[in-house]
Amino acid sequence: MTKYAMVVDLNRCQGCRACMEACKVENNTAEGVFWMHVFRFETGEFPDTRQSYLPRPCMHCDNAPCVKVCPVGARYKREDGLVLTDFERCIGCRYCELACPYGVNYFNWRKPADSYFLDWGDTDIQAATGGAIPPYRNPDLDEPQGAERRMTAGGGHHKGVMEKCTFCVHRVEKGMLPACVTTCPVAALRFGDVEDAASPVSKFLREHEHFRLLEETGTEPSVFYVGGNPPGSETRQIETIEVGV
């Protein structure tokens, strides 16, 4: 049985945020929605401060609190480990957002078309650049995914529904890697099947000490961190996002 997991090498991550941008372009998320988010942390007192970066996608937990609380089964867990949201069934109660200890859920507060990152429909730009800009919107985002045939790929489909990182389910279904993993310039992100002992991710995990975030909550996350330390009581964010929504 396949079980997907992501491994983040904190020794390599240098905070370029290319993964955040790749995720946004691939999944068409709206303004202020960060399925992949990279924290910039600082510990210590000036002048002995240390900075670090921590990418935070959805953890796709094995014991996911968001799946437990969804009243209509729009948020569900697949056998291959992915936790997905059916945006055609979601009623927008936002209970999953409250249940998640990691803060990875995003609600579409307004018509997403009003706040897309890229001007998908601007014909002038399209003509001037020969179709290169706006970039290609992946039609897979509008297709049902997986054996269960549910509408789970991509974001910004309707107002009033929830969304979060899907480990790029529409890419994984085709045997590709998630957009963030492919784009990272320093290969800090790895993705693969941890049930397969011979896969590169499994080998990497065996060879390196690793931790997961908030393990004490019992969520059994599927994102492993190698190198660095889990954020502690003295860790603080020093580069916050000003969300315009």
Add this chain to the structure above:
Amino acid sequence: MAVRTTTPGLPYGVGRLTTAWKAFVAIAAAVVALGLYAFLREVTQGMRVTGLRNLGTGGGATWGLYITFVVYFIGVSFAGITIAALIRLFDLRHLRPLARMAEVLTVVALVLGAFAIVVDLGQPVRGVINLFRYARPQSPFFGTFALVLAGYFFASLVYLYLGSRRDAATMAREPTRLQGLHRFVAAGYGDTPAERERHRRASFWLALAILPLLVIAHSTLGFVFGLQIGRPGWYSALQAPGFVVLAGVSGIGLLIVLAAIVRRTCGGEDCLTERVFAWLGRFLLVLLLVYVYFLATELLTGTYAAGEREVDVTRQLLTGDYAWIFWASVALLVLPLGVLAWQALSRRWSIGLLVASGVAVNLAAIGKRYLIAVPSQTHGQLLPYEAGSYAPTWIEYAVVAGLLALGALVIALFMKFIPIIELPDESREEVTADA
């Protein structure tokens, strides 16, 4: 038969539309219209017109004023049906006049609670359909939706209807414009001893069936919050019991206010005696004592030894962003506690003070519900996000005002069709006098 009336015609102002009543209805209808307009804005433009925002990177709270009032309304409904059921189960004769008022309060509050949930959904129409289609019992939301709204609401409606038949039959004897309606509601009630016995038995068993249903329903409402390990300040075994007790406090407070208003319009001491208010006051006092005890326990635990994030949330309540709401709510609970205790001990009850206490504890309940919902979202992140903030917008205030006005409107309309106070039962009193 002699029925108490202040003017000729139907008792307790049924069918008589006074100018004051008409003015009240007009104002309430206007507020309802405003609320509806605000809701339509929200549906067409998306929920960004509220002050709600995403947690974590969004720097906001995702459940705010609407959820506060969902919990508040469902809480208020608890007291109504509990009192009505207790009156039947323990045959508390002197409290009979309150029974219908309490039942109406329950039914209206539950409808408002259901509406408050629907206005909080991102996809309201899809929400209502999908809840009936896909609702999962594993989610605490299911318990709130299915048991509370369907079970408890329908049970209370049946209770209200069956209890209204006798009075409807009495009023159907008068040839008024409402006679057709009264005959329909009475549905052939003949007031024979056999019918009264059947009604007594049916009410008894209904009350017995409703009480466990509502304890479960309110507990699942508490579980919606108390089972979330990801939200410091919510994850607590006391959430469910605390919800139940605060529900009782706010419900009885509101019942006191409603009873006082009705008493004003129906003729004072004749229809609702001071003894009834004294009983309500004592019940409120006991529940307040229990709730203040729960509050103290939670505070002590939160400040003495708690997870780091819980301490953070508690600090925000005591001295931080939410301190003014917290201390105001505490004052609005403790002051009425003192006033009620003094009245209970001196055995002199002032209806004015009781009404003030009733209003105060309801404001405190709203504040407390708000404090349960919001600080654990803005300041309760387990990962080091920055603290957030939340302030409701006029849309949220308008929708909530519209809901409150709708409740007042429905009760005001009800009062003019069926007497809000149960008609005294002379025939039963005659029987007991003989026996």
Add this chain to the structure above:
Amino acid sequence: MRRWWTWGMVIAGGALMTISYFFLAAPWGEDTVANSDPRLEFAPLLFVIGVIVAFSAAVVYELMPDRTDE
């Protein structure tokens, strides 16, 4: 007659509630795709109907005329 109807409705309502809650709604157990769907769509509506039938028994008990009445 009335007694039969009353008891019948209570039992039918209770049965409908129990069956739709435990056997027709989304199954309990591990979080899987299958457990996110009800076994029968609109099972929660059946649950609600069961509640309505069970509590309507009280109305039937009070309203239904019966030959045993004087």
